[in-house]
Amino acid sequence: MNIKSKFGYLCCASLLTTSLWAQDVLISTRNTSLLLDAPVGGEVRFIYYGDKLSTSDAATLLETEQKTFSAYPVYGLNCPSESALSVTHGDGNMTLQLEVIKVDTRKEQTADITTIRLKDKVYPFYMNLCYRTYPDADIIETWTEITHEEKKAITLNRFASAYLPIRKGDVWVSHLYGSWANEAQLAQEPLRPGIKMIKNKDGIRNSHTAHAEVMISLDGKPKENTGSVIGAALCYSGNYKLFFDTDDSDYHHFFAGINEENSAYTLKAKESFRTPELALTYSKDGLSGSSRNFHAWARKHKIANGATARKILLNSWEGVYFDINQEGMDQMMSDIQSMGGELFVMDDGWFGDKYPRNKDNSSLGDWMVDARKLPRGIEGLIADANKHGIKFGIWIEPEMANTTSELYEKHPEWVLKAPNREIVLGRGGTQVVLDLSNPEVQDFIFGIVDNLMTTYPEIDYIKWDANMSILNHGSQYLPSDQQSHMYIEYHGGFKKVCERIRAKYPDLTLQACASGGGRANYGVMPYFDEFWVSDNTDALQRIYMQWGTSYFFPAIAMASHISAAPNHQTFRVIPLKYRIDVAMSGRLGMEIQPKNMTEEEKTLCRKAIADYKTIRPVVQFGDIYRLVSPYDRLGVASLMYTSPEKDKAVFYWWKTEHFVNQHLPRVKMNGLSPDKKYRVCELNRIDNEPLAFEGKAFTGEYLMANGLEIPYNHIVDYHKQNDYSSRVLYLEEVK
Numbered sequence: 001m002n003i004k005s006k007f008g009y010l011c012c013a014s015l016l017t018t019s020l021w022a023q024d025v026l027i028s029t030r031n032t033s034l035l036l037d038a039p040v041g042g043e044v045r046f047i048y049y050g051d052k053l054s055t056s057d058a059a060t061l062l063e064t065e066q067k068t069f070s071a072y073p074v075y076g077l078n079c080p081s082e083s084a085l086s087v088t089h090g091d092g093n094m095t096l097q098l099e100v101i102k103v104d105t106r107k108e109q110t111a112d113i114t115t116i117r118l119k120d121k122v123y124p125f126y127m128n129l130c131y132r133t134y135p136d137a138d139i140i141e142t143w144t145e146i147t148h149e150e151k152k153a154i155t156l157n158r159f160a161s162a163y164l165p166i167r168k169g170d171v172w173v174s175h176l177y178g179s180w181a182n183e184a185q186l187a188q189e190p191l192r193p194g195i196k197m198i199k200n201k202d203g204i205r206n207s208h209t210a211h212a213e214v215m216i217s218l219d220g221k222p223k224e225n226t227g228s229v230i231g232a233a234l235c236y237s238g239n240y241k242l243f244f245d246t247d248d249s250d251y252h253h254f255f256a257g258i259n260e261e262n263s264a265y266t267l268k269a270k271e272s273f274r275t276p277e278l279a280l281t282y283s284k285d286g287l288s289g290s291s292r293n294f295h296a297w298a299r300k301h302k303i304a305n306g307a308t309a310r311k312i313l314l315n316s317w318e319g320v321y322f323d324i325n326q327e328g329m330d331q332m333m334s335d336i337q338s339m340g341g342e343l344f345v346m347d348d349g350w351f352g353d354k355y356p357r358n359k360d361n362s363s364l365g366d367w368m369v370d371a372r373k374l375p376r377g378i379e380g381l382i383a384d385a386n387k388h389g390i391k392f393g394i395w396i397e398p399e400m401a402n403t404t405s406e407l408y409e410k411h412p413e414w415v416l417k418a419p420n421r422e423i424v425l426g427r428g429g430t431q432v433v434l435d436l437s438n439p440e441v442q443d444f445i446f447g448i449v450d451n452l453m454t455t456y457p458e459i460d461y462i463k464w465d466a467n468m469s470i471l472n473h474g475s476q477y478l479p480s481d482q483q484s485h486m487y488i489e490y491h492g493g494f495k496k497v498c499e500r501i502r503a504k505y506p507d508l509t510l511q512a513c514a515s516g517g518g519r520a521n522y523g524v525m526p527y528f529d530e531f532w533v534s535d536n537t538d539a540l541q542r543i544y545m546q547w548g549t550s551y552f553f554p555a556i557a558m559a560s561h562i563s564a565a566p567n568h569q570t571f572r573v574i575p576l577k578y579r580i581d582v583a584m585s586g587r588l589g590m591e592i593q594p595k596n597m598t599e600e601e602k603t604l605c606r607k608a609i610a611d612y613k614t615i616r617p618v619v620q621f622g623d624i625y626r627l628v629s630p631y632d633r634l635g636v637a638s639l640m641y642t643s644p645e646k647d648k649a650v651f652y653w654w655k656t657e658h659f660v661n662q663h664l665p666r667v668k669m670n671g672l673s674p675d676k677k678y679r680v681c682e683l684n685r686i687d688n689e690p691l692a693f694e695g696k697a698f699t700g701e702y703l704m705a706n707g708l709e710i711p712y713n714h715i716v717d718y719h720k721q722n723d724y725s726s727r728v729l730y731l732e733e734v735k
């Protein structure tokens with residue numbers, strides 16, 4: 001629909017037509033709008049982003065708003081401000097001046113794309129500013145496409161995906177930081193004068209130390225269920241830079257894109273460069289509202305198989321580490337099947353011929369089964385899985401090699417290495433990264449998955465690991481004048497491999513793992529079904545990590561496993577009940593040697609797995625409402641998921657500290673229908689007596705206004721008492 005305004009036309013992205021004249025571009029989703037001014041022959045200007053605009057308000061805004069800021073500032077004229085794009089033309093000129101040529105729209109399968117086509121006033125330099133919207137998601141994806149017809153190659157010095165001005169006020173940013181085994185820690189801070197930057201330079205694992213996503217609370221300290229929040233997620237697997245420049249204007253200036261450091265990109269005439277999408281959302285319902293927007297978009301459009309329920313699995317890593325053998329795998333399969341599990345995944349240690357993989361210092365690249373450990377081969381493992389009636393999955397780390405490997409002996413030229421320098425080695429003192437800019441390497445990596453899947457089509461799941469940073473700046477494939485393309489071409493090659501795998505094996509479940517949570521990003525998620533949140537499986541620390549992760553990623557993608565006590569990373573002894581209650585808030589799995597569990601423990605797990613099957617649709621496809629943050633240090637953390645129809649909900653309550661006579665807040669629920677009545681049933685009960693409200697029904701209105709009084713401790717026999725307490729409540733509508 002084009003609505004004539006005083007100045008031009010409003011394009012509602014859901015119903016678009018093309019106008020050849022001056023355009024005022026209104027891009028709307030169900031509940032949000034972005035308004036730009038894009039007059040032909042003029043600059044494209046930002047007017048508004050936020051709650052959905054009526055067409056009349058949009059028209060009035062076009063007349064009254066100041067249009068102070070470019071929608072995508074470029075460098076060269078008016079230099080003092082930060083810019084999104086800076087180039088050096090073939091003749092050395094470092095300026096850009098882009099004007100609108102036209103605005104058009106087209107339909108993709110499930111989305112609409114609005115393209116604002118821009119050209120430099122003098123040079124044959126072209127840039128498209130693109131916006132994608134979906135009819136069923138409150139997300140606007142934006143990116144740029146750059147090309148030129150200049151005589152000489154140009155250099156892209158800075159090339160952000162997007163820019164957004166944010167009106168000053170009491171604006172706070174929430175973002176994730178961390179490190180190995182402590183990923184996705186939540187930081188919340190007000191934006192202050194100067195630059196607030198969030199960046200990654202790892203080369204491979206871009207979500208260990210920081211995340212490429214932010215929430216921006218526009219009206220004061222971030223709140224979970226109230227307040228206006230803009231969410232932004234860069235959909236990129238490599239190095240990134242997100243920053244806020246708080247200058248002397250009335251605005252904070254937000255930029256997001258590939259980290260251009262050491263990555264200047266030369267573009268020849270007619271070549272094109274596409275920046276990764278920045279996904280933007282807006283919600284009036286606080287941080288949780290923005291999370292729900294990201295989650296719904298992710299499940300529908302941005303994670304592989306987002307509409308398919310995930311299986312409950314046992315992964316072998318913490319159970320046996322590298323000690324893989326046929327009998328051991330069979331025993332683990334038998335045990336997980338007996339507890340109701342649906343899938344067994346054999347982790348690291350199964351491969352290597354000349355160099356057996358007994359620890360982390362050899363064999364990556366030699367993806368042949370170690371017949372000494374597995375004389376019946378993968379066929380034997382699949383036969384065992386079939387015997388137990390479960391599915392089989394396998395671990396690989398395909399982007400890597402060890403210098404102690406047959407692959408490296410054959411192809412030393414396939415690894416990233418700086419010319420004239422000794423190679424810097426990673427994990428195990430021998431690990432190296434394959435050069436994914438090289439098409440032969442891309443074929444090899446695709447072939448690892450393809451060989452496994454053509455030889456053993458029954459493989460149901462692949463855990464794709466990546467345990468090293470890029471430690472050597474040097475591609476042995478790229479020419480010397482393109483060495484600065486290395487990071488970008490690595491991720492371009494990685495994407496191509498992923499696309500080939502997905503085209504051929506759409507139903508295969510793929511887990512993105514990178515030393516734990518190093519690959520939780522929307523660059524990889526279109527190809528992966530889920531990610532491993534962290535190598536730290538300690539339930540208490542997981543509450544904090546999963547809380548942060550849930551800001552941007554849905555539970556269906558968050559692999560969350562019940563592991564042993566004492567925990568292998570923190571050595572904390574946490575009772576099984578609590579470990580289960582935490583793992584059940586994500587994609588439930590186990591990471592334990594079941595033969596070391598008691599019968600009583602197995603029975604508790606069996607019951608939990610059965611119950612998880614009941615609540616799985618609510619957890620994996622429901623809407624999240626975070627209620628009490630562990631980061632607020634109130635002694636308790638709590639969240640819930642509700643079904644889209646609001647007829648079912650699952651409420652989680654985990655005590656995070658334990659003191660005698662402490663006082664915890666009573667937690668109000670959220671996301672229920674006020675008019676519906678819900679029967680409450682506790683899952684994973686260990687108490688001798690049911691809770692007072694077990695089986696009782698309450699209105700949604702009451703539960704959201706008051707919550708339920710949850711006992712602080714479990715009433716169990718004296719010898720079973722401990723300092724942990726948690727509850728999972730299942731709420732079902734009473735008709």
Ligand code: DGJ
Nearest residue numbers: 317347348513515516535
């Ligand atoms: C790191 C992963 O995060 C672990 O889960 C495990 O797969 C190991 N690698 C295996 O080497």
